[in-house]
Amino acid sequence: MRNLQQLHSPRYILLYVLCCLCTYSSFTKVHAWTPSVSAKTTSTNVQVVLFGVGDLRVDDHVGLWNAIQTTREEIVNGNAQRSFILPLFVGQTQMLQNIPGMKAHTYDTCHLVSEAMQQLQESLQQDLNLNLSYVSCDTNDTNATSRKKSSFLSVIQETVGKALSKRADDSNETPNICIHVCDLGPADNSIQYGPYPHLLSEMEQTTTNDNVTIRPWKASLREIPIDDIRTIPNDYPSYQAQYASVPCEAPLDVVPASSGSSSSYTCLSTSTTIPNAEELMEQVGVDASSSANSRNTGLYATHWGGLAYDSVGCRFALNQVRSYVQDYQQDDTAWFFSPKRAIARANPNSLEHAAMEWQLQCSNSYSNRESDINSGKPLNWLPGESIIRFLSAPMFLGTVSPRRIHSLTASNEQPWSAIFKNETPLQSMILAREWHVQLATQHLRQEPSAKYWRYHGFLCRYFQTDLTNNPPLHSKQSPKEALLWVHGFGASGAQWKGTVEALKKQNPQQHTAHTAFCPDLLGFGHSEKPALSYTGYLWESQMLAFVKEIMEHDTYTVGGNSIGGYTALSLAASDMACSTNPLSASGAPGTKSCTGLILLNSAGPVMTKEEIMAGDKTKLSVAQQTQQQLLPPCSPPPRWVGRAFGNILLQYLRPRIQSICVNLYPTNPSAVSSDLCENIRRDSLDPGAIYVMMAGAKLPLPRTANELLQADAGAGDTQSPESSFANRPVLIAQGVLDPLNDAQDRMERFAALRAGVTAVPIQAGHCPHDEVPEIVADEVSKWLRATQATRAALFDASVTRPLKTSL
Numbered sequence: 109m110r111n112l113q114q115l116h117s118p119r120y121i122l123l124y125v126l127c128c129l130c131t132y133s134s135f136t137k138v139h140a141w142t143p144s145v146s147a148k149t150t151s152t153n154v155q156v157v158l159f160g161v162g163d164l165r166v167d168d169h170v171g172l173w174n175a176i177q178t179t180r181e182e183i184v185n186g187n188a189q190r191s192f193i194l195p196l197f198v199g200q201t202q203m204l205q206n207i208p209g210m211k212a213h214t215y216d217t218c219h220l221v222s223e224a225m226q227q228l229q230e231s232l233q234q235d236l237n238l239n240l241s242y243v244s245c246d247t248n249d250t251n252a253t254s255r256k257k258s259s260f261l262s263v264i265q266e267t268v269g270k271a272l273s274k275r276a277d278d279s280n281e282t283p284n285i286c287i288h289v290c291d292l293g294p295a296d297n298s299i300q301y302g303p304y305p306h307l308l309s310e311m312e313q314t315t316t317n318d319n320v321t322i323r324p325w326k327a328s329l330r331e332i333p334i335d336d337i338r339t340i341p342n343d344y345p346s347y348q349a350q351y352a353s354v355p356c357e358a359p360l361d362v363v364p365a366s367s368g369s370s371s372s373y374t375c376l377s378t379s380t381t382i383p384n385a386e387e388l389m390e391q392v393g394v395d396a397s398s399s400a401n402s403r404n405t406g407l408y409a410t411h412w413g414g415l416a417y418d419s420v421g422c423r424f425a426l427n428q429v430r431s432y433v434q435d436y437q438q439d440d441t442a443w444f445f446s447p448k449r450a451i452a453r454a455n456p457n458s459l460e461h462a463a464m465e466w467q468l469q470c471s472n473s474y475s476n477r478e479s480d481i482n483s484g485k486p487l488n489w490l491p492g493e494s495i496i497r498f499l500s501a502p503m504f505l506g507t508v509s510p511r512r513i514h515s516l517t518a519s520n521e522q523p524w525s526a527i528f529k530n531e532t533p534l535q536s537m538i539l540a541r542e543w544h545v546q547l548a549t550q551h552l553r554q555e556p557s558a559k560y561w562r563y564h565g566f567l568c569r570y571f572q573t574d575l576t577n578n579p580p581l582h583s584k585q586s587p588k589e590a591l592l593w594v595h596g597f598g599a600s601g602a603q604w605k606g607t608v609e610a611l612k613k614q615n616p617q618q619h620t621a622h623t624a625f626c627p628d629l630l631g632f633g634h635s636e637k638p639a640l641s642y643t644g645y646l647w648e649s650q651m652l653a654f655v656k657e658i659m660e661h662d663t664y665t666v667g668g669n670s671i672g673g674y675t676a677l678s679l680a681a682s683d684m685a686c687s688t689n690p691l692s693a694s695g696a697p698g699t700k701s702c703t704g705l706i707l708l709n710s711a712g713p714v715m716t717k718e719e720i721m722a723g724d725k726t727k728l729s730v731a732q733q734t735q736q737q738l739l740p741p742c743s744p745p746p747r748w749v750g751r752a753f754g755n756i757l758l759q760y761l762r763p764r765i766q767s768i769c770v771n772l773y774p775t776n777p778s779a780v781s782s783d784l785c786e787n788i789r790r791d792s793l794d795p796g797a798i799y800v801m802m803a804g805a806k807l808p809l810p811r812t813a814n815e816l817l818q819a820d821a822g823a824g825d826t827q828s829p830e831s832s833f834a835n836r837p838v839l840i841a842q843g844v845l846d847p848l849n850d851a852q853d854r855m856e857r858f859a860a861l862r863a864g865v866t867a868v869p870i871q872a873g874h875c876p877h878d879e880v881p882e883i884v885a886d887e888v889s890k891w892l893r894a895t896q897a898t899r900a901a902l903f904d905a906s907v908t909r910p911l912k913t914s915l
Contacts, residue, residue, distance in 0.1 A: 152190045152283040154268050154376060155179055159197045159240065160302040161207050161505055163290040163327075164224040165422040166231040168359035168509035170325040171288030176236075176362070178286065179373035192376035194271065195232055197225060198263055198303060199244040199383065205392050206301040208504070208562035212653040212696070213406055214392070214399040219385040219417045224505045226382050227421025235363040239377035243267050244391055260306050261320060271376045284319050290506075291324040295548035295560040295567060327511055329542045330354045340550050343793045344543055356518075359511040404455045405696035407646065408464040409494065410564055411501035414452035424450075425502035426512065429534075432495050433516045438532050440487055444494045458695030460645035462734045463808040467641060467742050488744055488806055490639040490799055492533020497640070503541070504565030514538045533639055540795035541567075544636050551634060558634075561658055563650050569634040570627035570658065571601050573608050575619070589703075589899075590661040591621045594651060594679075596670030596711075596875065597800075598788055600633025601626035603669075606779075606881030611889065619889040620896050623661065627654055629675070633787075637796030642803035644671075644810060648678040648693035655683065655699060663903050665704035665892070667839075669877055673710025674810070680705045681816040681833045691731055703899035706839045706888060707858065709846050709874050714813040714857040720822040730811040744806035754801035762789055773879040774845045775872055784878070819861035836902065837895040838865045841887050843872035843879070866891060 155175035163169060175193050182191035204210065209217040225240065232238040245263045268285055289304045291297070297305040307322055332340070332351055341347045386396045406412020411420050418424060428450065436443040443449055454461040467488040487494070502508045517534045531539070544567050551558050557571050575591070591611075593604040604626040611619060628635040629647050640646065655664065668676030683698035690697050733739055744750060761768065765788050769780040791797065814822030818834035842855035852869070859867035868887050872879045 152192075152272065152281055153178075153182060154192045154194055154272075154283050154285050156264055156268065156285055156287045157193065157195045158264070158287050158289040158303050158307075159195060159225075159228065160203075160290065160304075161221065162292045162296065162302050163506040164228045165426075165507050165509060166228065166235055166362055167422065167426060168327055168512050169362055170327050170360065171290060171323070172236075173360050173362050174323065174325065175286075175288050176373060192272075192374050193238060194268060194376040195238050195240045196264065196267065197240060197242045197382075198260055199242060199388075199391060200260065200263075200303075200306065201244075201246040201391055201393075203301060203303065203306060204388065206299060208299065208301060208657065209406075209412060209564070209653075210392060210657075212656040213402055213412045214389060214394050215385070215396070215403040216406065216412045216417075218388040218392075218394075218399075220411055220420050220501055220505065222383060222385045222388055223417045224421050224507050227418075227423050227507070229382055231422055238375045240382065241267065241271075241378040242380045242382050243378070244383070259310050259314075260303060261310050261314070261317070265317075265320070267378060268376070271378050282319050284321075286321045286323055288323050288325060291326050293326075293545050293549060294552050295545060296562075298552070298560060299562065327357075327359075327509060329356050329511055329514060329538060331357065332546065340546055342550075343790045344795055345793055347543060347546070356514055357511055359509055359515050401690070402696050404453065405458060405649075405694040407497065407500075407564055407640070407649065408454065408458070408461040409452040409497040411498075412564060413458075413461065413497075414454055415450050415498065415501075419450040419498075420501050420505065420507060422502075422507040425499070425508045428498060429495075429508060429513055429516060433534070438492070438495075438517070438534065440489070440491060440494055444487060449494075450498060455695040456735070457690045457692070459691070459693050459731060459734050460643065460649055461695065462737065463643050463645050464641065466734070466737060466739055466808060467806055469737065469742075488742055489641055490533075490802065491747060492537070493639050493641060495534065496537055496638055499537075500565040500638075504562060510538045510541065536795060537638065540636065540638070543795060544634070547634060561654070563630060563653055563657075566630060566636040566638055568628055568630060568636065568650075569601065570625060570654070571604075571608075572658075573612060573624045573626075575608075575612050575621050575624055588662045589621050590659050590664040591624045592651070592655070592659065592664050592666040592676075593624065593626045593877075594647075594666065594668035594672035594676045595626070595629065595632065596668070596672045598632070598792070599669075599672075599875075600628045600787060600791060602633065602787055603784070603875070603878050607877045607884050607888075610882045610885035614885065614889060619892045620899075621665070621892065623659075625654075625659055627651070627658075629672070631796070631800040633791055637794050637799060639796060639799050640803075641806065642800050643807055644674060644678060645693040645808075647671075647675045648682055651675060651679045652682055652692075652694055652696065652698065655679075655701070661701070663701045663703045663899065665706060665899070666702055667706030667708065667888070668710065669708040669875055671711045673707045674712035676705060677707060677710060677712060677813060677816050678811070680836065681818075684833050691735060700904060702833075702836070703902045704837050704839070704892075704895060705833070706841060706891070708841050708877055708884070709843050709848075709851060709854075710813075710840075710858075712810055712813055712816075714854060714861070715822050716857060716860070717821045720814070729815050730809050731815065734808055739809050742806050742808075747802075750802040750805055751798065754798040757801060758792055758798060762792060765789055771847055772874040773872070774847070776879045779879050813858065814861060817861050817865075834862065835864065837891075837898055839888070839891040840865060840867040841876060841884060842867065842869055843874060843876035844869045845872060846874045848874050866894075 155178055157171050157175050166172060179191045179193055207217060207221065229240040232240050243263055264287065265285065268283055272283060289307060290302065291304050292302050296302065300306065304324060311322065330351060332354065341350055389396045389399060404414050408414060411417065431448050432438060432443045436446060454465055499508065503510065513534055517532050548560055548567060557573060559570055559572055561568055561570065595601055595603050608624045608626065611624065630650055631637045631642050666676045666679055678693065680702050682692040683702040684700060685692040685698045765785045766780060769784065770777045773779050812822060817838065818832040840855055840858045842851055844851045844855065855867050855869060859865050870876045870880065870883060870887065877884045
């Protein structure tokens with residue numbers, strides 16, 4: 109009683125108000141709203157901290173900070189007994205299904221989300237004396253009454269009501285509910301894997317409840333007026349020049365600010381428990397045993413690719429960053445071989461994993477670790493690549509704050525860094541991620557056909573176009589078919605616009621495809637360009653994930669140009685991988701839904717029968733050599749040489765983009781538009797664009813077209829006949845005037861590989877789809893019609909495919 113009297117004494121209240129004002133002075137700078145001291149009230153106020161994928165942490169959590177500050181204010185207002193905080197995760201089925209990775213890597217993603225929530229629960233309990241409540245709901249019910257009961261808002265209100273009813277001091281009055289929810293930004297909100305867009309949608313469809321307030325928050329690195337897209341430059345150097353002087357926001361120390369003061373708020377909790385991975389799989393409609401074959405099929409040394417699940421949570425992930433920055437001074441080699449680092453477990457069926465271990469073996473990473481550290485020999489990976497791979501999942505799940513990472517690296521800068529203005533790899537990653545979020549926000553408002561998704565947490569753009577012109581001319585019995593177009597080196601999905609528009613203008617009966625998809629590969633276009641060792645296996649894995657995550661069609665035909673042609677060729681073979689023999693780029697079973705392949709001036713080796721007969725006939729396939737670590741040693745030049753060469757090459761190419769493209773478009777130079785040249789120039793200026801150039805010096809031996817298409821000669825025995833692309837039709841639409849190689853000879857080599865390959869010469873250069881899009885569209889349509897019966901017969905409705913959702 110004496111403590112309560114002291115708590116409400118005028119002197120204590122005055123001191124507390126002063127403390128709050130001091131706190132709010134810094135609080136106002138970072139956040140969009142500030143609690144205010146109001147008259148004494150006896151109403152019940154509940155601060156709901158609505159967690160979701162993207163903010164599963166305590167540190168630098170703006171919503172949690174706001175909720176704590178607001179409940180402290182209630183003490184000043186004399187309402188301490190009726191003010192509560194409810195940390196809550198609403199497991200809405202559709203939202204869980206929309207989580208990037210949930211379809212391509214279901215097993216790993218469910219384990220990661222569950223582990224992240226478990227560590228968040230531990231942090232809330234130990235640091236703030238709060239409990240995370242988990243409530244599952246399903247909004248897919250077709251019954252209107254059930255749908256209303258399962259809405260986000262109704263679930264939150266019901267959860268608050270039930271929690272209050274269990275308290276002895278329940279007043280039965282309608283509580284005031286303030287929902288603190290993270291706004292991930294337009295690009296991520298469009299994917300709808302966080303709660304905020306679902307809340308917004310419900311608020312638009314229902315009458316506003318005066319007792320419910322939504323308080324969105326962001327933890328932006330800089331306060332930039334993104335609402336006015338005219339203020340955001342289109343290229344990164346201009347953006348940096350305009351906003352580099354804007355100071356970065358400091359992260360919020362939620363725990364130190366709240367330590368010892370849990371008596372200033374009361375936790376409102378339910379008796380729910382955090383679901384384990386198997387329970388999450390059941391909720392999203394996936395069988396745990398069948399999804400296990402997708403385990404550890406992500407990029408190597410990420411949490412989808414071999415890292416332990418318990419290293420993804422907010423406690424472990426932040427400690428890893430601290431260790432890398434403070435203990436090892438951001439020294440890649442020392443940290444990579446440290447006992448504190450999470451170690452990746454390679455998938456023996458993943459060629460991307462094998463290729464990365466091949467690069468690391470040549471860095472002596474599997475020899476004497478101690479001598480490696482003492483010698484200071486750098487890894488063959490890019491600077492910071494090991495920590496960037498590790499952070500891909502924690503950054504995506506929000507278990508570690510970008511502002512915290514930036515603050516840690518800034519506070520541990522070496523003296524020469526400020527003099528030479530050198531960014532560390534972690535600083536570059538944080539700044540680059542911020543830029544791509546801003547760029548996506550701008551692009552979404554300017555380009556209606558653009559969409560975004562995340563691959564391993566990295567933001568990627570794609571274009572989606574309906575080719576049917578809406579009339580239902582396709583038979584209901586025939587499978588729903590898509591076209592997937594993969595761009596070449598230095599290009600983007602936008603380069604397929606001409607071909608896609610030409611296909612759309614045709615009578616829908618002239619071709620059989622329903623939808624066209626044109627994604628940007630990681631490292632190109634408007635997609636992020638992280639410091640990764642890019643290989644064909646990485647892009648092949650990305651495209652297989654795209655098929656599973658985005659393309660909800662029964663079948664698809666994949667086409668590609670140049671290096672995109674080789675990616676398409678590899679994807680077609682990879683998508684046929686079965687669970688009993690899944691040797692492929694990712695090591696994951698395919699969807700078996702790829703029924704056709706179109707190559708336009710494809711890259712990659714193609715061998716004739718004579719070349720094969722003259723060689724070693726007992727030689728293992730390239731896939732087997734890669735898997736068994738039998739490739740020649742990886743010997744790239746030193747990092748500084750690779751970076752210098754890449755910079756010089758980019759500086760040389762940028763002012764010559766138009767002349768180079770004109771040379772590549774010999775029959776229609778007018779197709780080299782200012783938009784094409786500007787897009788290529790803009791993309792090359794993105795942070796990290798040089799990493800693709802640097803990766804070229806350490807690429808593993810590529811598989812041949814003979815091997816991938818299961819040719820009559822040179823195919824090897826990597827795949828069993830039932831899991832190969834041997835019986836799928838192929839179109840070679842070759843620009844025979846390509847100045848980069850003997851295009852006629854390559855077309856003939858492809859045509860001779862096996863039966864089912866149709867070769868069509870086109871009077872065009874290296875990029876016929878952009879130089880003469882109408883001609884290419886006509887040839888594609890003819891081939892689609894001619895092979896329709898064959899491709900339709902290949903569709904196997906019994907094959908289990910990734911779950912389908914509707915955004």
